[in-house]
Amino acid sequence: MSYVDEVIAKVIEQNPAEPEFHQAVKEVLESLRVVVDANEEAFRKDALLERIVNPERQIKFRVPWVDDKGQVQVNTGYRVQFNSAIGPYKGGLRLHPSVNLGIIKFLGFEQIFKNSLTGLPIGGGKGGSDFDPKGKSDREVMAFCQSFMTELSKYIGADTDVPAGDIGTGAREIGYMFGQYKRLKGVFEGVLTGKGLTYGGSLARTEATGYGLLYIVDEMLKCHGDTLKGKTVAVSGAGNVAIYATQKAQQLGAKVVTVSDSTGWVYDPDGIDVAALKEIKEVKRARLTEYKNYRPNSEYHDGKGVWTVKVDIALPCATQNELNLDDAKALVANGVMAVAEGANMPTTLDATEYLQKNGVYFIPGKAANAGGVATSALEMSQNSERLSWSFEEVDSKLKDIMVNLYHNIDDAAKKYGFEGNYVVGANIAGFEKVVDAMNAQGIV
Numbered sequence: 001m002s003y004v005d006e007v008i009a010k011v012i013e014q015n016p017a018e019p020e021f022h023q024a025v026k027e028v029l030e031s032l033r034v035v036v037d038a039n040e041e042a043f044r045k046d047a048l049l050e051r052i053v054n055p056e057r058q059i060k061f062r063v064p065w066v067d068d069k070g071q072v073q074v075n076t077g078y079r080v081q082f083n084s085a086i087g088p089y090k091g092g093l094r095l096h097p098s099v100n101l102g103i104i105k106f107l108g109f110e111q112i113f114k115n116s117l118t119g120l121p122i123g124g125g126k127g128g129s130d131f132d133p134k135g136k137s138d139r140e141v142m143a144f145c146q147s148f149m150t151e152l153s154k155y156i157g158a159d160t161d162v163p164a165g166d167i168g169t170g171a172r173e174i175g176y177m178f179g180q181y182k183r184l185k186g187v188f189e190g191v192l193t194g195k196g197l198t199y200g201g202s203l204a205r206t207e208a209t210g211y212g213l214l215y216i217v218d219e220m221l222k223c224h225g226d227t228l229k230g231k232t233v234a235v236s237g238a239g240n241v242a243i244y245a246t247q248k249a250q251q252l253g254a255k256v257v258t259v260s261d262s263t264g265w266v267y268d269p270d271g272i273d274v275a276a277l278k279e280i281k282e283v284k285r286a287r288l289t290e291y292k293n294y295r296p297n298s299e300y301h302d303g304k305g306v307w308t309v310k311v312d313i314a315l316p317c318a319t320q321n322e323l324n325l326d327d328a329k330a331l332v333a334n335g336v337m338a339v340a341e342g343a344n345m346p347t348t349l350d351a352t353e354y355l356q357k358n359g360v361y362f363i364p365g366k367a368a369n370a371g372g373v374a375t376s377a378l379e380m381s382q383n384s385e386r387l388s389w390s391f392e393e394v395d396s397k398l399k400d401i402m403v404n405l406y407h408n409i410d411d412a413a414k415k416y417g418f419e420g421n422y423v424v425g426a427n428i429a430g431f432e433k434v435v436d437a438m439n440a441q442g443i444v
């Protein structure tokens with residue numbers, strides 16, 4: 001059995017009931033075959049792949065808090081510190097009822113390579129809880145966040161592990177967590193990113209993941225002699241990534257015609273009204289059914305359906321495994337030319353293969369959505385310097401990072417004979433840097 005197959009089999013055996021983690025490991029290791037096969041003896045002797053797929057540390061803890069009725073609730077908190085070869089652990093905190101150890105491990109594993117691709121000194125980690133902020137009062141969210149941070153604070157720090165936001169963790173949650181960390185530790189340090197602008201946050205961090213996604217798509221199209229101008233785009237999700245992807249796509253001359261949430265989706269033939277979307281999601285925290293009140297020409301549909309619309313570009317920006325083989329077939333039948341992942345692992349493995357086989361340019365999340373964590377790292381730099389950079393400065397650094405990232409993954413794919421396969425390119429480019437750092441640091 002090849003070393004890659006052996007390690008995949010071990011991961012499945014040793015981590016039962018964690019299908020998302022298996023999926024992420026398979027996707028990465030399969031595409032690294034060409035590199036691993038060429039170094040099989042040395043990698044096997046050093047148990048390099050076993051060390052890469054096993055987190056350095058995983059923490060699971062109880063999070064008790066009191067709801068508005070005086071009832072005690074208990075959630076489970078997680079932090080997986082996956083790999084610190086190139087810098088302090090860095091990765092978001094997801095608050096969603098679907099969170100379990102396998103989900104956090106898949107996200108943490110992906111994060112190692114994503115962070116490496118940014119070119120910045122950040123290791124990979126991820127955390128969160130099965131707590132659902134939806135429908136909770138601000139006081140309940142604060143009670144949860146304070147209890148969560150009381151335990152998490154023992155394991156994080158500005159030079160060790162710097163969490164950020166993710167699904168369900170926005171500015172409000174980061175604020176409550178930061179306040180509790182400061183109170184417990186008595187230090188004001190950049191221990192979290194995605195902070196508010198009045199207490200150490202970075203301008204352009206809110207926009208960064210969505211903007212970065214469009215910067216990389218724009219660069220890819222340019223390199224293929226094309227442009228975003230005049231393209232029709234389907235976006236899924238209506239959260240942080242989806243909103244700012246929509247905004248930047250429209251600034252660059254494309255028309256975004258869909259957004260979605262967990263209950264339904266909107267089709268707006270005139271192009272999504274970003275101001276209305278922001279008001280519904282960021283201010284009112286309401287459902288997308290409201291969108292029709294702002295745009296009578298639009299359609300609201302229950303359930304799933306974004307990928308059935310005829311578009312040139314599809315940007316999945318909601319959650320994992322939201323674009324499956326049937327969706328990929330519908331997109332291809334409608335003539336889609338590019339798919340880029342704003343969310344983490346939104347495309348199933350068979351859907352990815354189908355898109356690639358049918359000549360669709362496909363940029364995986366670890367490259368396409370790396371703008372968020374890259375700007376988080378820029379927030380860390382500003383905190384260390386005790387300075388704040390202007391929006392334009394951060395945005396222009398973000399753009400440079402995404403343009404370089406595109407060329408990095410494109411070059412890696414070409415170097416190994418997989419021209420145009422950005423999945424292989426991203427995995428190899430991310431992996432090589434981490435392996436180099438791990439080898440330099442000995443068996444740790």
Ligand code: NDP
Nearest residue numbers: 167168209237238239240241261262318319343344369372
């Ligand atoms: P948000 O919580 O702001 O938004 C998530 C959106 O996706 C919401 O519209 C939500 O709908 C929808 N959604 C969530 N879960 C599901 C589900 N199970 N089925 C259908 N729809 C769902 O999160 P973000 O925008 O921050 O994150 C979106 C994705 O991008 C995630 O995969 C995240 O890991 C990834 N990402 C985020 C980064 C960031 O900087 N924020 C950085 C890199 C990656 P509803 O409101 O109805 O739940």
